[in-house]
Amino acid sequence: MDYLEFKIKCLEEFREILIAELSEIGFDSFLETEEGIDAYTLAGDFDRSAFDEVISQYSDAAQIELSEGKMEKINWNAEWEKNYDPIAVDELVYVRASFHPSQPGFKHEIVINPKMSFGTGHHATTFQMLRHQGTIDHQGKRVLDVGSGTGILAIMAHLLGARQIEAFDIDDWCVDNGNENFDLNGVKTRMGLGTIREVNPKGPFDIILANINKNVLLDEMKIYSDLLVDQGYLLLSGFYTHDVEDLEKLANQLGLKLITQQSKDNWAALVLQKK
Template identity: 80%
Template sequence: MDYLEFKIKCLDEFREILIAELSEIGFDSFLETEEGIDIYAPSESFDREAFEGVIEKYREEGRIEVFEGTMAKVNWNEEWEKNYDPIAVDDLVYVRASFHEPKPGFKHEIVINPKMSFGTGHHATTFQMLRHQGMLDHRGKRVLDVGSGTGILAIMAHLLGAREVEAFDIDDWCVENGNENFDLNGLKTRMGLGTIREIKPKGPFDLILANINKNVLLDEMKIYADLLVPKGYLLLSGFYTEDIDDLMEVASPLGLSLINKQSKDNWAALILQKS
């Protein structure tokens, strides 16, 4: 199967925005370059209308130029290894691939094999979720990771002392990759496949982690609230700073209060607490 290849030139601050939005419309592989990003999608399932909609949305502001081509199927793991760098979240955690050397000076280390599932720590939403996790006591707690991706947040919960971690995702590739990453980091949990309504996790949970997107968060907010213990915490990301009011309009009547927020590259992250 051939892949469509798009070399996109853009301003630095638009790389992560484009990666996040394009990942939702069928692009499964991304490589950051000096000028922007290279992105790839299977030609047979490519949605050109959706792609052009995303590009036009940011073209002028992001100074976007697009160059299109085709290529044969690629060994994405090999390509990613050439371009994947470790990241550090303060002194809390060092996130590296298995082919990188450990680095001292951090409280925790997470090893993630870079197999293109979303959530390696490089994106602003994942970075902020990890930082927020470091602010909360996980010891002896039950934690639910909604839309787990690579499993990085579930692994962080495990490292922070959670008694039990449950995780799931709607993408079978994420589930396979996530379970491999769980094994690498000593987490015995197996990731489930499906939506929260299909998985039907059995609460209550002390912490719920949901790094998805605004529409899913709004749709599932009541489920999160119902699954939380009183005084439990809901950590949210995957949306822009201008979306915070819309989310709180739904969360507040459910007894969820905002106790902390942060933003990075216009991506927001919230800690809510159930009354």
């Protein structure tokens, strides 16, 4: 399926806001540019009315100029080489592309060649999920990565000593890219294709990772809870700080208690435990 490309010129202070808003309506890939952002979504997932509503809401304040087009799926390495910089998550992990050199001083290193997949470590949600993972014992654990994207969180679980990892995504492009990244990092797991209901992973799992968006998380949280062992951990991100209350309320109803949370650039990430 083709991707739709939207080149959005805007004021710098509105880049993160627009990325957040567009993520909520199905956009899954972004590039920050000198003039604003480039945003991408599968043609079949595009909701024109929702998109127009977002653009209209910020048009004047952000001084938006918009152009759009369609593009076939291509190898995105050349584009990412122009825009992709390594990421350091504290001293825990250094995330780089294969065309970057290694850096000493980190406990772990992840090599990611992102194509049209979300989750490179640049976005605040992925950064925070990696940081949360570093606080949880993965040694010998079964881990499920929901909506895996580039596979970066599954790779982190592998580096932290997980015994078994399952990962999947709804986009075949992400699956292909994720499996390439698994190979780069010595992960034997193969990424599945589909939603959690279609893939139907077999629990129980000790740790579940879900960096998606609020609506999907609310819809699927009971499934996550059912798949978790007692005292197991559920790590969530992909939503705003003001969405935490809604997610925590449902989590409590399902026997999941908030252990810790953090925020970055108005994005939140939670660690919940099944009690």
